[in-house]
Amino acid sequence: MVNAPCKLCEKKRARRYCPALGGEICPSCCGAARENTLDCPQSCEYLQEARLRERPAAVAEDAIPHQDIRVTEEFLRQRDDLVVWISNALVRAMEAAHAVDSDAREALDALVRTYRTLESGLIYETRPDNPYAGRLQDALKDSIEELRKAAAEASGMPSLRGADILGVLVFLERVEQQYDNGRRRGRAFYDFLCRHFPAPESNRVSV
Numbered sequence: 001m002v003n004a005p006c007k008l009c010e011k012k013r014a015r016r017y018c019p020a021l022g023g024e025i026c027p028s029c030c031g032a033a034r035e036n037t038l039d040c041p042q043s044c045e046y047l048q049e050a051r052l053r054e055r056p057a058a059v060a061e062d063a064i065p066h067q068d069i070r071v072t073e074e075f076l077r078q079r080d081d082l083v084v085w086i087s088n089a090l091v092r093a094m095e096a097a098h099a100v101d102s103d104a105r106e107a108l109d110a111l112v113r114t115y116r117t118l119e120s121g122l123i124y125e126t127r128p129d130n131p132y133a134g135r136l137q138d139a140l141k142d143s144i145e146e147l148r149k150a151a152a153e154a155s156g157m158p159s160l161r162g163a164d165i166l167g168v169l170v171f172l173e174r175v176e177q178q179y180d181n182g183r184r185r186g187r188a189f190y191d192f193l194c195r196h197f198p199a200p201e202s203n204r205v206s207v
Contacts, residue, residue, distance in 0.1 A: 004024055006024065006025050006026035006029050007021050007023035007024055007025055008021070008025055008026070008029040008033060009026065009028070009029050012026035012028060012029070013026060014026055015027055016030060016046060018030060018038070018044075018046075019040075019041050019043070019044050020038040020039055020040050020041065020044070021038065030046055031050075034046070034047060034050060034183070035047070035181070035183035035184070035185045035186045035187065036183050036184050036185060037184075037185075038185070039098075039185055040185070040187075042187065042190075042191055042194070051188065051191060054181055054188060056178045056179055057178070057180065057181075057182075059174075059177055059178055063177075064174060064177070065109065065112070065170070065173050065174060065177065066112055066116075066170050066173070069166065069167065069170045071167050071170055071171045071174070075167055076171060079164050079167070079168060082147075082160075082164060082165070082168050083168050083171065083172075083197065084197050085143070085147055086140065086143070086144070086165075086168050086169070086172065087172065087193045087196075087197035088197060088199050089139065089140055089143035089144075090104060090107075090108075090136065090140060090172065090193060091190065091193050091194060091197075091199075092139070093135070093136045093139035093140060093143075094136065094187075094190050096135075096139070097132055097135040097136060097139070098132075099132045099133070099135070099136055100132075100184075100185050100186060100187055100190075101176060101179070101180055101181075101186050101187055101188060101189040101190060102180075102184075102186070103130060103132040103133045103136055104133075104136060104176055104189060104190070105133075105173065105176045105177070105180070105189075106128040106130050106133035107128060107133040107134070107136035107137040107140065108169055108172055108173040108176060109126075109128075109173055110126045110127060110128045110133065110137050111126075111137055111140060111141070111169050112166065112169045112170055112173060113126035114126050115162060115165060115166040115169060116166065118162055119162055119163060119166060144165060147160060148160050175189065175192065176189040179192050
């Protein structure tokens with residue numbers, strides 16, 4: 001009932017339905033708890049309205065991760081299929097692990113550091129302490145390995161370069177940083193991936 005008190009504060013009048021709580025909530029509590037103490041489903045109309053008002057935070061140049069790795073518009077255009085593949089794999093992994101954006105950030109950073117050592121000729125895997133990030137890292141590794149095998153079978157030779165994978169991972173880490181809304185359970189980056197990199201009809205990547 002709209003005249004009932006808010007299910008969270010039990011003081012103000014409830015004016016909207018909260019699918020995360022399964023009850024009515026007041027606008028103030030909705031704004032304060034959204035993606036902080038509540039796991040808001042992406043389908044929530046109030047969450048989507050808030051997304052439209054959110055503006056990506058300005059990122060200082062010296063805070064950009066892995067600044068020495070250059071990721072150009074041309075690179076992204078040429079490897080568009082790879083960007084979509086890894087983005088889709090990350091979305092699936094986040095859904096399976098019930099992970100949030102900060103988990104994705106840690107997983108991407110660990111993978112970038114791992115691929116950097118591989119490109120230098122060393123074999124050393126960086127692992128995040130966060131178990132959710134660890135699950136995302138493992139899922140992305142498996143997806144990339146699946147793609148490597150498919151590319152090799154299609155061409156008869158290894159054709160997926162580690163440098164290309166590294167560039168895409170760095171790009172996604174920077175996008176996550178840009179879309180981070182600062183909320184503990186925020187999934188604005190996840191929402192961005194779902195909207196801008198929808199799952200293709202085929203998972204085949206041209207390499």
